[in-house]
Amino acid sequence: xxxxxxxxxxxxxxxxxxxxxxxxxxxxxxxxxxxxxxxxxxxxxxxxxxxxxxxxxxxxxxxxxxxxxxxxxxxxxxxxxxxxxxxxxxxxxxxxxxxxxxxxxxxxxxxxxxxxxxxxxxxxxxxxxxxxxxxxxxxxxxxxxxxxxxxxxxxxxxxxxxxxxxxxxxxxxxxxxxxxxxxxxxxxxxxxxxxxxxxxxxxxxxxxxxxxxxxxxxxxxxxxxxxxxxxxxxxxxxxxxxxxxxxxxxxxxxxxxxxxxxxxxxxxxxxxxxxxxxxxxxxxxxxxxxxxxxxxxxxxxxxxxxxxxxxxxxxxxxxxxxxxxxxxxxxxxxxxxxxxxxxxxxxxxxxxxxxxxxxxxxxxxxxxxxxxxxxxxxxxxxxxxxxxxxxxxxxxxxxxxxxxxxxxxxxxxxxxxxxxxxxxxxxxxxxxxxxxxxxxxxxxxxxxxxxxxxxxxxxxxx
Amino acid sequence: xxxxxxxxxxxxxxxxxxxxxxxxxxxxxxxxxxxxxxxxxxxxxxxxxxxxxxxxxxxxxxxxxxxxxxxxxxxxxxxxxxxxxxxxxxxxxxxxxxxxxxxxxxxxxxxxxxxxxxxxxxxxxxxxxxxxxxxxxxxxxxxxxxxxxxxxxxxxxxxxxxxxxxxxxxxxxxxxxxxxxxxxxxxxx
Amino acid sequence: xxxxxxxxxxxxxxxxxxxxxxxxxxxxxxxxxxxxxxxxxxxxxxxxxxxxxxxxxxxxxxxxxxxxxxxxxxxxxxxxxxxxxxxxxxxxxxxxxxxxxxxxxxxxxxxxxxxxxxxxxxxxxxxxxxxxxxxxxxxxxxxxxxxxxxxxxxxxxxxxxxxxxxxxxxxxxxxxxxxxxxxxxxxxxxxxxxxxxxxxxxxxxxxxxxxxxxxxxxxxxxxxxxxxxxxxxxxxxxxxxxxxxxxxxxxxxxxxxxxxxxxxxxxxxxxxxxxxxxxxxxxxxxxxxxxxxxxxxxxxxxxxxxxxx
Numbered sequence: 011x012x013x014x015x016x017x018x019x020x021x022x023x024x025x026x027x028x029x030x031x032x033x034x035x036x037x038x039x040x041x042x043x044x045x046x047x048x049x050x051x052x053x054x055x056x057x058x059x060x061x062x063x064x065x066x067x068x069x070x071x072x073x074x075x076x077x078x079x080x081x082x083x084x085x086x087x088x089x090x091x092x093x094x095x096x097x098x099x100x101x102x103x104x105x106x107x108x109x110x111x112x113x114x115x116x117x118x119x120x121x122x123x124x125x126x127x128x129x130x131x132x133x134x135x136x137x138x139x140x141x142x143x144x145x146x147x148x149x150x151x152x153x154x155x156x157x158x159x160x161x162x163x164x165x166x167x168x169x170x171x172x173x174x175x176x177x178x179x180x181x182x183x184x185x186x187x188x189x190x191x192x193x194x195x196x197x198x199x200x201x202x203x204x205x206x207x208x209x210x211x212x213x214x215x216x217x218x219x220x221x222x223x224x225x226x227x228x229x230x231x232x233x234x235x236x237x238x239x240x241x242x243x244x245x246x247x248x249x250x251x252x253x254x255x256x257x258x259x260x261x262x263x264x265x266x267x268x269x270x271x272x273x274x275x276x277x278x279x280x281x282x283x284x285x286x287x288x289x290x291x292x293x294x295x296x297x298x299x300x301x302x303x304x305x306x307x308x309x310x311x312x313x314x315x316x317x318x319x320x321x322x323x324x325x326x327x328x329x330x331x332x333x334x335x336x337x338x339x340x341x342x343x344x345x346x347x348x349x350x351x352x353x354x355x356x357x358x359x360x361x362x363x364x365x366x367x368x369x370x371x372x373x374x375x376x377x378x379x380x381x382x383x384x385x386x387x388x389x390x391x392x393x394x395x396x397x398x399x400x401x402x403x404x405x406x407x408x409x410x411x412x413x414x415x416x417x418x419x420x421x422x423x424x425x426x427x428x429x430x431x432x433x434x435x436x437x438x439x440x441x442x443x444x445x446x447x448x449x450x451x452x453x454x455x456x457x458x459x460x461x462x463x464x465x466x467x468x469x470x471x472x
Numbered sequence: 473x474x475x476x477x478x479x480x481x482x483x484x485x486x487x488x489x490x491x492x493x494x495x496x497x498x499x500x501x502x503x504x505x506x507x508x509x510x511x512x513x514x515x516x517x518x519x520x521x522x523x524x525x526x527x528x529x530x531x532x533x534x535x536x537x538x539x540x541x542x543x544x545x546x547x548x549x550x551x552x553x554x555x556x557x558x559x560x561x562x563x564x565x566x567x568x569x570x571x572x573x574x575x576x577x578x579x580x581x582x583x584x585x586x587x588x589x590x591x592x593x594x595x596x597x598x599x600x601x602x603x604x605x606x607x608x609x610x611x612x613x614x615x616x617x618x619x620x621x622x623x624x625x626x627x628x629x630x631x632x633x634x635x636x637x638x639x640x641x642x643x644x645x646x647x648x649x650x651x652x653x654x655x656x657x658x659x660x661x
Numbered sequence: 662x663x664x665x666x667x668x669x670x671x672x673x674x675x676x677x678x679x680x681x682x683x684x685x686x687x688x689x690x691x692x693x694x695x696x697x698x699x700x701x702x703x704x705x706x707x708x709x710x711x712x713x714x715x716x717x718x719x720x721x722x723x724x725x726x727x728x729x730x731x732x733x734x735x736x737x738x739x740x741x742x743x744x745x746x747x748x749x750x751x752x753x754x755x756x757x758x759x760x761x762x763x764x765x766x767x768x769x770x771x772x773x774x775x776x777x778x779x780x781x782x783x784x785x786x787x788x789x790x791x792x793x794x795x796x797x798x799x800x801x802x803x804x805x806x807x808x809x810x811x812x813x814x815x816x817x818x819x820x821x822x823x824x825x826x827x828x829x830x831x832x833x834x835x836x837x838x839x840x841x842x843x844x845x846x847x848x849x850x851x852x853x854x855x856x857x858x859x860x861x862x863x864x865x866x867x868x869x870x871x872x873x874x875x876x877x878x879x880x881x882x883x884x885x886x887x888x889x890x891x892x893x894x895x896x897x898x899x900x901x902x903x904x905x906x907x908x909x910x911x912x913x914x915x916x917x918x919x920x921x922x923x924x925x926x927x928x929x930x931x932x933x934x935x936x937x938x939x940x941x942x943x944x945x946x947x948x949x950x951x952x953x954x955x956x957x958x959x960x961x962x963x964x965x966x967x968x969x970x
Contacts, residue, residue: 447940
């Protein structure tokens, strides 16, 4: 017992965190990423590799089931916490760590009920108190739900037949059956094996074959990308049909129904349109930070974690009002290293081709249109150029003209936010791309779902 | 041959046989492939114990690569989804039984009919050099021919299996650069 | 020159491999900390080892219809193959098993990771995990042949497959000096078979950690340990193959082996963070169209030298 306790304490000193951002949770995510980095708590890509699940951002009932699945996929010992505002991130993480350091047995049933209450049915809460309740309750962690999970055999009913309805990190239960099938070719059409009423192990259903890009008849694999994939626009869900690892079809899920969005990255423009005085320097700071955030995501997806960290540090320093003199040399070094990397260029060139004419036709504005050449390297180099331009303007005090000067993702228009056009482009660009390339395409356009709608408290109320 | 070698030889031999039986009794394509791999690794061990370490280790090396690649293809080109769906690995039972029986009988008869040579001279510690000489010395022409035949077979099979030809890639006058491919390669051709 | 088979060499070899692997992890953690702007202390460097108690505590995964047997077999194969590969690596004047076909043995053990990683991707029966497993095969087809020719170059130079003979044949002139391309290809191969850094393709962040994505607990620990053990084994093998083994002035042989291994390991760990992840759809063509012919030419050099000797 003493040994287990000691091990538990040691393990909790560096928990791996599954950071899940809900739409509208960008500021919380930024605070959390910074906190995790300074604490040296690694960020996990999947629930299997995580000890602590941090839900960053406002509550969103539509994404509740996806969150629940992620939570159920986490192996014990595990803790789930929620931070609704950026300020509470540090304390919430600390509380989570403290819970992890307590041996299982001592946690007992008390927090089970608390957890059940906390994350089970957000709808029960009075809208006004949702925020406070969640901040409290979700620190109660373990739901009764996972106890049941352990009793489940592989034939758990919850796993069966649920193919399309998966959120999570693409490894959700129902998808697993497709996993294999996607790679099971049906080259021989002569064999008359009916797939119909066959009983599959685990109660999983068969995948169906279809023509693939190269003229083979391979099984189709239905995998949702998002809403909570690592390094993915939070809340965006793309349902892709894979054959092998090539995307054959991609469909956008409807964005969460919602009211007026309050996107973090476009906030200066939003305020300027309502007549508030905003100076150019502030907007430039926000734009540089937004592009660095996108770059960090792109570099992470491209498998260059070291430079992704550099981008995110720069971003965080910008948002903390670091002076231009401190930022400029570092930004230059980063731009040089990434922009001139031949390897990165070689790996990404020709991926996600989008000509300027096509982009304009899809009413895209912003860096995606300006990127000459229109492939992934053109877009990240455009970001880098704009970061440098913006960093040079940090001290400009002229008032911001929200029409003349673009928000990070394009000309700000509350009715038709720039990300809407970017998102619409995705299905077309993804078809025929290999999975890794598809991730690069999404990361290189980096639409901000916060601009589309957000699961906001006002919405929950209405 | 010492006691250790004899014991090893028996153990590996039996394990190779067990692996071979499993190939026909397991009902998952992936497991069958790796049962076959296990069996072949044991054969590699047997060859090593028989003092042909080079051939033995190379058998292990090549068989791992081949079986893993084979697993990919077996699973990719099967009429029935792979390891998930239990399936029988037996086809044409009667015919294959007859063929395998005949082959087995022929091999056993061969053991007794071949005039095995007697040992002349002492046993060498390192046989790798001898293996190399006997393969690449007198039989050099055979090996070179075999090598080219194998290469030609592989290239030919790939060309026949590919639907797209150079006219699809480079246009009717073969002057279109870069090639019209669904995914770009690393050298930009 | 090498003495084989003192009884303590057998447990010592894996123990040293583990020490090298831990040093590599610590160095990587220190570089991480510097990059992230944290203070670098001895404590920072060993923090990744906290993964060990965590792995011992975590419960194993429950997934619908996994192939548990094959999954477990794959996960265990990776670190075990790394340990088996070190049996033929001389350290100073000592080697556990001075096989006459040591180079081929090392190569065969390395190829076992193909099977191990594919099985680890197949076992959990999950989409991204399986994509990761297949990715390693695609990468394997690209890196393996150039790596084999790099090994063969060294063996041809010494006219022997015995690793200690290769060390002995480098009197005065290291193979790294007159076969630099083979040396570079070998180092790239080391990163590839330890699937780290630029070769982390089967465990890419873009497929949610791929092969590693569904593992937890001890399974995860074994796979991660396997990566770093392979990095250490590859660095240790570079010394006898290309850097003259324990030969050097002044210091005893074991000290030279130690210094050279640590240097190679440092270069490898430094390289990990300098390059983005190589995707197989790009790398395969480069490997077959450019690297493979060059590696054949490189192998031709020692062959011609041996003929004229």
